Amino acid sequence: MFVHDFLEEAAQKNALLMINPFTKLLLGLGSIILTLFSPNFISPLILTISLSLIIIYLAKINPLFYLRLLTIPLSFAILSVMVIVLISGGEEKIWSYNLFSILPLSITSESIQKGLLVFFRVMAGMCALFFISLTTPMTDLFGVMKKFKIPDLFIDLSMIIYRFIFIFMGKAHQIHHAQLMRLGYSKPKEALRSYSMLFGSIFITSWDAGEHFINAMDCRCYNGKFAKYLDYNPIEKSSFGYVFLFLLGITALIVVTNSYSL
Amino acid sequence: MHVMEGFLPPLWAAIWWIIALPFIIYGFIQLKKIINDNRDVLPLLGICGALIFILSALKLPSVTGSCSHPTGTGLSAIIFGPFITAIIGFIVLLFQSLFLAHGGLSTLGANTFSMAICGPFLGYYVYRALKDTKVNIYITVFIAVALADLFTYVITALELALAYPAEATGFIGSFITFLGIFAVTQVPLAILEGAVLALVFKYIVNI
Amino acid sequence: MKSLIEIQNISYCYSQNSPAIHKINLSIQSGEKIALVGSNGAGKSTLLLTLNGMLEPKKGHISFQGTPISYDRRALRIIRQKIGFVFQDPDVQIVAPTVWQDVAFGPTNLDYPEDKIREVVQEALRKVGLEGFDKRPPYHLSGGEKKRVAIAGVLAMDPEVLILDEPTSMLDPAGSEDIMDLLDELNHQGKTIIISTHDVELAYPWADRIILMENGGIIASGTPENAFSDKELVKRARLKTPILLELCQELAARGIKNGGRLPTTVLDIIRIIENEHHGTIRLSENGYGIIHVGDVDLQSGEKVNALVKKMHHDTIGVMGSRAKICARQWGINPDISYAVIDKCILQAMNGKSSLILTTAGMVSRVIERVTHFNQTNNRSIPVQKIISEDPTG
């Protein structure tokens, strides 16, 4: 819920921190795109497993922490995939039922196929997303944005939001603790009151902070500019090569398994 | 309710990106104008973005417990207007996907459309419409925020249904199914968020 | 004696890598005044947060009043009511729009009936000296007042133990003294007090027991004199030796004995030096000054003012927040408001008389302290209670 659960926190300490962010983004975004274009669940499954191994063994992210992360997309995926399996229909009916006589539900081998595909697409896509967020700190991504000619104003606003998130999160965390210690949130009605006090309090302090912030920026001759940081390690041929080969391999797998069905 | 990475097929992911982009770009142009007039607004917008992020990162107690977060964009729309909220909301959603694994990159377009565009627009106009009537200001905030939240969830269900229409009943059947399933978490959440933000509003006014 | 809080071998870590506290053993007795002292990041706050179940240690046990803390909601409610926690930054603790509402936050959550809430809030505000602040919005209060509101908010739940994380950070000297005074009063009323601080000068004279922390572990626990006199430990904890102790050590290195007990106040140092001089230091010709002690709850402003006029006290000292408020109301401008007893003894030794205004329990403490000083130092400083006002007028 609070700062310690942020992926950013883990990213700042991961073992692949020094690898050039472009290389890491290529792997993450490449995997996402390949996942989206997979015709069946095989390559997403392979991607899910291989990206997880990379995250745990190469980036040295704590496995328990990572497993807990995987549960975040799981409930959404399971719920939605169930719907897809039940309504998609198909030729080979395994089970069918007409709910309230207006909503025909059925499970077919095609719909299972489709459900599996969507499920593993979500898992593989999330693993790729996890890979990016667990290995590439946002601070590096700001540099990448600059390289991609994203407008300065957009990056500046993002950087300020980033900075404030961490300040306010710390505050919110402490306020929440303080309320718990005075037995806030103990009953639904009290919880509502406690929440509104928490938000209101953060709101007020942050407005205050905003004023100080502008003053502090003025003291340093603020003229509408932020410094952009562009130094990171150069792209290494070897790591770039591995990523390239990996993506090539997955592409080949997609082509080979194209006609496979359950 | 965020659409997870990988959930939308490539075609739909692209379509929602294309629909969301004009709003983001127009919001950005507006933002630039405001900043050119008064550069001090930038930190304030930053604060607003961080607040939205924090609001949505705090889990409210809900029935199923998972991925149910208030969107927080309603309040921003009331204060800054819907287009500015679109751009701030877009950045916040990007951070949410990267920091908290809520949402995704390919689905960012769809999420932006439902959470940073549709919800705030509705909330903003409801607020504008009720503001000058006799309705109590806190009830106005409650209605605007709760409706913004509900509308967000309706749009999300729409996005899911369009991508995965039902065989027998088509898009409509699928839409109703998604709507029904997520109603369990989203309807109470919308009411809760409306109530909390109305109280926050009261709190702020009191100070 | 059975201990109030018993900590056995607890560890806690925030992230995977390094533990914030590690294998801590500690036992806290009822009525103690304890200061956890260490540099930032030594683990003080983490240890404090485990005491009332806010953080659940990964290993080890904590028991309160002989029962192990359990972490279900019901048990936690009871623990948190009995062990009150005051955060370092009052802004994170004060969440309600008015002082009254904020102090009532805890009692409301305890389901007290409405008139009991009124009563405890009133009483808590009186204790911290903020009567009449009910309707004020906390955002307009000074740092010291905010801190008091935070303390009142915890007192309103009538805890047995009061934990304060860095109670005086951000406060100016007068504000700090007020708070430390208040803590003394509360301790005197039977509350166990545990604070964390990195201010050695603050902790040294105040605490019954000092617990030195470094790098997640306890490296010393004992009387202030013992805990701070090991230079190696103080250095390891990245702290300073309290100035007076350092001075005493330097004197000792030059062959001046400190006569057993190490000094905690300027008075003690003067005694050491006087001792060395064997009376070469001249005493005031008029003998000792007298020390008067008055209980503000038993006096009226006129009576005290009349006394002040008659006696020409050289020094007027006030102890405790209620006494300070009374003095202000009566138009008396105190000369000293911290380390009052010691300073008055120093004054008395110079032949100057003084008046100490304070509240009930503390009166006897003043008399005890002076008597004790007289006995151990073979002096005869007179101390005298002002007689309560005659109820018949």
Next chain:
Amino acid sequence: MKSLIEIQNISYCYSQNSPAIHKINLSIQSGEKIALVGSNGAGKSTLLLTLNGMLEPKKGHISFQGTPISYDRRALRIIRQKIGFVFQDPDVQIVAPTVWQDVAFGPTNLDYPEDKIREVVQEALRKVGLEGFDKRPPYHLSGGEKKRVAIAGVLAMDPEVLILDEPTSMLDPAGSEDIMDLLDELNHQGKTIIISTHDVELAYPWADRIILMENGGIIASGTPENAFSDKELVKRARLKTPILLELCQELAARGIKNGGRLPTTVLDIIRIIENEHHGTIRLSENGYGIIHVGDVDLQSGEKVNALVKKMHHDTIGVMGSRAKICARQWGINPDISYAVIDKCILQAMNGKSSLILTTAGMVSRVIERVTHFNQTNNRSIPVQKIISEDPTG
């Protein structure tokens, strides 16, 4: 001497009711180390904020380098570049997501060319001892490190005056000393330093000049000894007398003369007491210990380690942030890191030898200080520079 900043009769009020500062006159010379001391709400921060044009006084004039401050944007930019301001809470001052970007904020807005930005940022980070922290996000830093980043961000703009509002609030003793040391170094490099604080123990030994503030006005301005020795003023400002000064006053009340200058360090007190004893305090039989001083920039780790091994120094002290970093790298664990010179003199008087590691400019300061002490106290403590490493090997 022409003054750097000249303040004439300025007043400022936030709301209509009461002025935050009122009719202030002050003149600040180039190269001074000034501490504004007062309780919270005395107007310290307000006064500081008027100095670089952040607040425009309602009445009165401020001039910088002989020219009155004007409040158009262009003029303000120049003033703010020349007078750097470090806020009390580093969290409001650090704006960028990484240390490097934050320190580069000022230079970027001053439109420096890219390679100059790189250079000044590098240099500023070196000065505050944060080399290699470039990519760290601020929320990963400790309080002391954040403060350093904030100072580096101002230093990167190469100001002539450095203003710091409560520079050590929230920092632990080690962190505070590091910052005060850094300020000393910067002052030594020619910067004028103005701080505000309510910590008298901190301000008393550090400042060249103390300005006591109370209720929006200046009530005293002078050397630390003078400003704090008037008990009435200190009381009016709601402050404490520094412990050492209080001790000295008590000694004086008992007929022990302080020999002219009032004490600012434990060393001074010892001297007063020793003086009184006329040699009854025994001197070490082996005579004085020697004090070695080494410039870390001219030495290598091996050389120093070899020396430490050979000489069996009883005490190793480091002064300044660069020296601390070097010592850490060389695996040397210093015994003292604050009030180093005085402590080494105390050691030397006890016949113990010591080694002080520091940087160029400070070496001569150590020698001066010891020589001065020898002259005024009729001692002959030997102080010796470690000879620079032979460049030919």
